[in-house]
Amino acid sequence: MDMSFSPQDLAFRDEVRTFIAENYPKDLKSRRTRGEMTKEEILTWHRILYKKGWVVPHWPVEYGGTGWTTTQRYIWNEENARAETQALLPFGLAMVGPVIYTFGNEEQKKRFLPGILSADVWWCQGYSEPGAGSDLAGLKTRAVREGDHYVVNGHKIWTTLAQYADWMFCLVRTDANAKAQEGISFLLIDMKTPGITVRPIITMDGAHEVNEVFLEDVKVPAENLIGEENKGWTYAKFLLGNERSGIAGVSRSKKAIERLKSIATAELVDGSPLLKTDEFSRKVAELEIDLTALEVTELRTLAAESKGAGPGPEASILKIKGTEIQQRITELTLEAVGNYGHVNVPTGDLTGNEFVAGPDYSNGSAQNYFNMRKTSIYGGSNEIQHNIIAKMVLGL
Amino acid sequence: MDFSFTEEQTLLRNTVQSLLGDKYDFDTRRKIVKSAEGWSQPMWQQFAELGLLAAPFSEELGGLGGGSIETMILMEEFGRHLVVEPFVETVVLAGGFLREGGSPAQQEAHIPGIIGGETVWAFAYAEPQGRYNLADLATTAKKDGEGYTINGYKAVVLGAPWAQKLIVTARTSGGQRDRDGVSIFIVDKNAPGVSTRDYPTVDGRRASEITFENIKVGADALIGAEGKGLPLVEKITDQAIAALSAEAVGCMGELNKATVEYCKTRKQFGVPIGKFQVLQHRMVDMFMAYEQSVSMTYMVNLKLDENEAERTKAAAGAKVQIGKAGRFVGQQAVQLHGGMGMTDELNVGHYFKRLTMIDTQFGNVDHQLKRYSTAA
Structure with missing residues (x-):
């Protein structure tokens, strides 16, 4: 057992830290804190990393991975969080990419992986439906084979950033008579295909992040089927396992706690820093301890993974604790800013002259808190994660 | 010991319920919030015409002779409808300062304008x-x-x-x-x-x-x-806390109702999700949080005229209760509604947001805990 970094690891850390310092656009952070970013702005860091060849450290080298060790990947995430770089969109890199190189055929790998790496193709996730949330396998979107294509009809919901998407990876029902999990297939659908309508959903923080996607007689070439027909549930679960482990967000949470502490130092109670009060400092300490535990739990999971064990049901621990911590950070941040928590930062079409009251660090803290309530709902609600652990780990 | 309302109080509740039921549904409220002004002056005039703005003032001051219980009744209904109009600011706070600290000349100069709906504070x-x-x-x-x-x-x-x-x-x-x-x-x-x-x-x-x-x-x-001025500021803000507690009770009541209803109808895995014990217990906890908040709201509204230490403990205690309960009920109502709970379209998120802000008004849980524990 050893939790310290080797000299090689430290050298690696210096290398990536220097790279980030020299290549991360300085103005990106300030643009991010005010309003929504354009499609191209969201991809800025992705494109820089693609050029460097570092966009998918976790992929096998033959498909574009960096061949880094688990520790190096951990350091890489740490350094990105430390510099508060843009988070990369997970839909291609963390979700459909690994499904394609694991279960797709050679033709599909050649066709789709380059666009994922370069970010020339924007992917979205067609999983949830109005009637299929926690019970994902209850999905009803139908795909009927007609000659060399499928005809897809259905209604997807909570599709994140579908307004920008070029392609969607979609769970569809191909056998209506099979048991729920057994009649599902994994289809790749070009969003420009006639019959697809994207309708925005505005969330309570005022943001347009998610959408409904309506599919009406959408013709999808049969060659866009991943793996075998009716085996899609296997690929879907594989993807969800990856999604859950990425969801822990330990490094980002560390940075967010640092930020919380600096806010609580600037905010005053009777003339002295809020962070010096017993109540608040204890709450922050508790949060840090929770995060430390999660960090080591994640490292243990990563270590097991590097020895060949895939992300198993233990990933559900990372999802539950990770999202609880993220939510708690935003809750305490809102608490820290006091009265200025009331201020709404305008979203949508802005003139650029909107007045936002309070110190910069307080801006958007309530909206951020509201927005983060989604994390215990998406990616399989935290209640579902409890079920997974109960069943798969405890054998209940 | 009697926790029942008088006939007049019930009548007041019926009046405000029917007004808001007819004219302050969620879509109307959304339009009001999105309008350039951000509030409805015609609605405020109706409040005045129905005597809502006069309710907590004595008859000598031109009011209807009510007190904190009347305010509590109004605020609970305002909470149910997420009313944005400035009743707390104008009637409870400014009205309170004038009523309890104002000179006869100040009262004469300003209270009629409040009651008549002409002046907003x-x-x-x-x-x-x-x-x-x-x-x-x-x-x-x-x-x-x-x-x-x-x-x-x-x-x-x-x-x-x-x-x-x-x-x-x-x-x-x-x-x-x-x-x-x-x-x-x-x-x-x-x-x-x-x-x-x-x-x-x-x-x-x-x-x-x-x-x-x-x-x-x-x-x-x-x-x-x-x-x-400070003792008066504390007294009047405690009255505002009592009013906000009632508003929070209104918000929580609606959230619990909506959540139970949703869990009875939303089916996953072939059954209504309300059949899952983990969610049943969650809703029971939400229900208990609500009931405890109702209790603290009654208590604080009955103790506003006690001596300073009693009143402080009552107000701080109520604010702690609604702060904690509001957070729990709000978060869980969103959680149990799933993605729908996150949307701007559904009212659930709007109650949650209001409850969150009520906690920050006049001191959050930590602040009021400290105030409670140091009250003489």
Whole structure:
């Protein structure tokens, strides 16, 4: 057992830290804190990393991975969080990419992986439906084979950033008579295909992040089927396992706690820093301890993974604790800013002259808190994660 | 021991229920919030016509002779409908200062305008450095002949964009956080030297940042005795806390109703999700949090006229209860509604946002816990 970094690891850390310092656009952070970013702005860091060849450290080298060790990947995430770089969109890199190189055929790998790496193709996730949330396998979107294509009809919901998407990876029902999990297939659908309508959903923080996607007689070439027909549930679960482990967000949470502490130092109670009060400092300490535990739990999971064990049901621990911590950070941040928590930062079409009251660090803290309530709902609600652990780990 | 309402109180509740039921549904409220003004003056006029703005004033002052229980009833219904109009700011706070601290001349000059719905007020007390400490004031009022000159900056003055008049706390003597030396003034919002920057709040209301630059007010603008204002500020903000508690109860009641209904109808895995024990217990906890909040709300509204220590404990205790319960019920209502709970379209998120902001008004859970534990 050893939790310290080797000299090689430290050298690696210096290398990536220097790279980030020299290549991360300085103005990106300030643009991010005010309003929504354009499609191209969201991809800025992705494109820089693609050029460097570092966009998918976790992929096998033959498909574009960096061949880094688990520790190096951990350091890489740490350094990105430390510099508060843009988070990369997970839909291609963390979700459909690994499904394609694991279960797709050679033709599909050649066709789709380059666009994922370069970010020339924007992917979205067609999983949830109005009637299929926690019970994902209850999905009803139908795909009927007609000659060399499928005809897809259905209604997807909570599709994140579908307004920008070029392609969607979609769970569809191909056998209506099979048991729920057994009649599902994994289809790749070009969003420009006639019959697809994207309708925005505005969330309570005022943001347009998610959408409904309506599919009406959408013709999808049969060659866009991943793996075998009716085996899609296997690929879907594989993807969800990856999604859950990425969801822990330990490094980002560390940075967010640092930020919380600096806010609580600037905010005053009777003339002295809020962070010096017993109540608040204890709450922050508790949060840090929770995060430390999660960090080591994640490292243990990563270590097991590097020895060949895939992300198993233990990933559900990372999802539950990770999202609880993220939510708690935003809750305490809102608490820290006091009265200025009331201020709404305008979203949508802005003139650029909107007045936002309070110190910069307080801006958007309530909206951020509201927005983060989604994390215990998406990616399989935290209640579902409890079920997974109960069943798969405890054998209940 | 009797927790029942009088006939008049029940009638008042029926009146406000039928008004809001007819004219303040969620879509109407959404339109009001999105309008340029951000509130409905016609609705405010209806409040006046139905006597809602007169309810807590004595008959001598032109009111209907009610008190905190009448305010509680109104606020609970306002909470149910997420009413944004400035009842707390105008009737509870400004009305309270005038009723309990105003001279007969001040009462005569200002209370009819409140009751008639002609004048809207806001309470400018919070300052960026002061957090929830009502005495932490950098705003000063210097004696200037017969009157005073006010200079300072007030943060997040709720309802100020709609107001013509302000109640302003300022320091007339003493150090920045001394209990002595706090004075309360009536200031015209359009007086020369008052500048405001207005903005929306996350719970669908409006607020202003207000700068006071050499504002001249006469001696008749002072409420109560110079430098002795803090006990009155505490008393009136406790009344506001009692009102906000009732509003929170209204919000929580609606959230619980909506959540139970949703869990009975939303099917996953072939059954209504309300059949899952883990969710049943969650909703039972939400229900208990609500009931405990109702209790604390009754308690504080019955104890507003007790001695200072009793009242402080009642108000701080109620605020802690609704702060904790509001957070739990709000978060869980969103969680149990799943993705739908996150949307702007459904009212659930809007109740959650309002409950979240109620916690920050006049001091959050931590602040009130400390206040409770140090009350004599």
